Amino acid sequence: MLIFYALLLFMIIAALIAVETKNLLGAVICVGAIGFGGALMFLFLRAPDIAITQIVVEVLSLIILIRATIARHVTPVSGDREFVGAVVSVAIVLTLFVAGVKVLDALPPFGDPIFVRTPGAASQTYLEQGLRQTGAANIVSSVILDYRAYDTLGEATVLFTSILGAAAILRGKSRKLVKESDA
Amino acid sequence: MLYAMCFALFMLGLYCAVVKKNMVKIVLGIVIMEYAVNLFLILLGFRTDAVAPIVDRQFLETGADGMTVTGAFLRQAVDPLPQALVLTSIVISLGTLALMISVCIRIYGKYGTFDITEIRRLKG
Structure with a gap:
């Protein structure tokens, strides 16, 4: 139990540094620290599949983020937005936080998941029937590849669409633009 | 407390x-929010003294209709449904991050700065 608090504290401190540091590369590395802390936390939360995925995704996203920040003569963007706007934003964020923490009281305590109390919950059915119906020992993979396979299909569609969009945005100038700049 | x-x-x-x-920095803020939401969903499904939702050999028993999982597994396994959905969400967050960063790189190539107030000024 203590390890969860320690890891979450580590993640919050890394997030604080990432938010407040002036060095962009440092901020990116701090976000990587949050991600790997999260992967470790998933491992302790008995979610090995997610921990593996998180590590892979984290490495890839660090490469993408460093590609954006390194080797650019980044002019330091000093300060926040207008003072009044910043104060109002902080006030709104704090208000939301206080209100949200009140809502969290309505949840069952940590370590007592909701699906146990719900009769006929989908999770319970997956745990009971997953092995027999799909033949997969890993219930998570039986959910993503069998019970909710359309979800995974949609995920792949979204992923490839976004990569397509990124490729379209990053593509060099089109012929029309090149011609216009020559003229 | 962990939820908070x-x-x-x-x-x-x-x-x-x-x-x-x-x-x-704005992109990094969105990434931090994604981490927090994913972590929260996994925290909701955790049980004290839990095992991963993977049927080990010790949780198998031979019933009347073939192999079934034991009651110990049902009492101990964490919630598999949020794990499956968060898996999807993590992969999609990589796609959105790639898209956001490519927009940032493009804007940097056009305006030569990451400062959003400068970009507004140059446009008007």
């Missing part, structure tokens, strides 16, 4: 996305 800390992490990301002027 997770929520604080989310709020840090929101603050970063709302207040900062640097485009890459």
Whole structure:
């Protein structure tokens, strides 16, 4: 139990540094620290599949983020937005936080998941029937590849669409633009 | 308490996305929010003294209709449904991050700065 608090504290401190540091590369590395802390936390939360995925995704996203920040003569963007706007934003964020923490009281305590109390919950059915119906020992993979396979299909569609969009945005100038700049 | 800390992490990301002027910082704020939400969903499904939702040999028993899982597994396994959905969400967050960063790189190539107020000024 203590390890969860320690890891979450580590993640919050890394997030604080990432938010407040002036060095962009440092901020990116701090976000990587949050991600790997999260992967470790998933491992302790008995979610090995997610921990593996998180590590892979984290490495890839660090490469993408460093590609954006390194080797650019980044002019330091000093300060926040207008003072009044910043104060109002902080006030709104704090208000939301206080209100949200009140809502969290309505949840069952940590370590007592909701699906146990719900009769006929989908999770319970997956745990009971997953092995027999799909033949997969890993219930998570039986959910993503069998019970909710359309979800995974949609995920792949979204992923490839976004990569397509990124490729379209990053593509060099089109012929029309090149011609216009020559003229 | 853990939920509240997770929520604080989310709020840090929101603050970063709302207040900062640097485009890459805004993207980092959104990424932090994604981490917090994923972590929160997994925290909701955790059980004390739990095992991963993977049927080990010790949780198998031979019943009347073939192999079935034992009651110990049903009492101990964590919730598999949020894990499956968060798996999807993590992969999609990589796609959105790639898209956001490519927009940032493109804007940097056009305006030569990551400062969103400068970009507004140059356009008008």
